Each structure stands twice: as structure tokens, then as C-alpha cells.
Amino acid sequence: MERHLEKVMRAICACALALTVTGCVETAPKVAISEPDPELNFVRGYRSVADECQLVGETAFTVDFLDDASDLVACPTGSAAMASLLAETGAAVVTQTNSFTFFRFPYR
Structure with missing residues (x-):
């Protein structure tokens, strides 16, 4: 019975996390564009080489979002x-x- 309760609690926590993250995704961005996507300069994976989230370099689209104190x-x-x-x-x-x-991560 305790194992079943533990599994149920894990499932509830996972759902709560998913709902929280989904709520964050729907945050209205300051600037958004429609199709097609602009040209982007992907440098590398942000947290690891295989990370789908990529560090982005300068292009005509990203220039206004880049600075020397953040990624x-x-x-x-x-x-x-x-x-x-x-x-x-x-x-x-x-x-x-x-x-x-797009997200900005300050490093100083």
C-alpha cells in the first residue's frame, strides 16, 4: 500500500511540475515574430554538447538581446x-x- 501511495504522490508531483512549467512557457515575450524564423547563429549546447538549448551568437535578429554580461x-x-x-x-x-x-543568463 505504501509503494502505491508513493507512486501516486510522484505522479502528482510530476503533473504539478508540468503544469508549472507549462504556465511559464505561456509568458508573453517582449518581442515576437511570425514565420519564417530569422537566421540564427547557434554556437553550442548550453548545458552540454547534446543540449537542445543552444548558446546563440550575434545575428541581425539577436543583436538587440545580446550584451557582454550574459549568455x-x-x-x-x-x-x-x-x-x-x-x-x-x-x-x-x-x-x-x-x-x-530565448532566455538571457547573466554571468556577472
């Missing part, structure tokens, strides 16, 4: 990688394109 990171909108990044950091959305959501 600009783009995640595929609605992806598991984006959900885990939000859960880990609580980052706010900077902007959004049709396919990507």
Missing part, C-alpha cells in the same frame, strides 16, 4: 529541454520566434 540561449519552444531549463533556473523569456524561445 543568450535559445530552446525549441515547448521542448523537454526548455522545460528542464525553466525548472532548473526559473529564467524569464526574453523573446520568441515561431520555433524558439
Whole structure:
């Protein structure tokens, strides 16, 4: 009986987390564009080489979101990688394109 209760509680916690993250995803960005996505310069995975969330370099679209004191990171909108990044950091959305959501991470 205790194992069943433990499984149920884990499922409830997972659902609560998913609902919380989903609520964060729907935050209205300051600037959004429609199709097609702008040209983006992906540098590398942000948390690891295989991370879907990518460090983004300068392009005509990103120039207004970059500065010398933070990283600009783009995640595929609605992806598991984006959900885990939000859960880990609580980052706010900077902007959004049709396919990507952008976050800024200060490092000083």
C-alpha cells in the first residue's frame, strides 16, 4: 500500500511540475515574430554538447538581446529541454520566434 501511495504522490508531483512549467512557457515575450524564423547563429549546447538549448551568437535578429554580461540561449519552444531549463533556473523569456524561445543568463 505504501509503494502505491508513493507512486501516486510522484505522479502528482510530476503533473504539478508540468503544469508549472507549462504556465511559464505561456509568458508573453517582449518581442515576437511570425514565420519564417530569422537566421540564427547557434554556437553550442548550453548545458552540454547534446543540449537542445543552444548558446546563440550575434545575428541581425539577436543583436538587440545580446550584451557582454550574459549568455543568450535559445530552446525549441515547448521542448523537454526548455522545460528542464525553466525548472532548473526559473529564467524569464526574453523573446520568441515561431520555433524558439530565448532566455538571457547573466554571468556577472
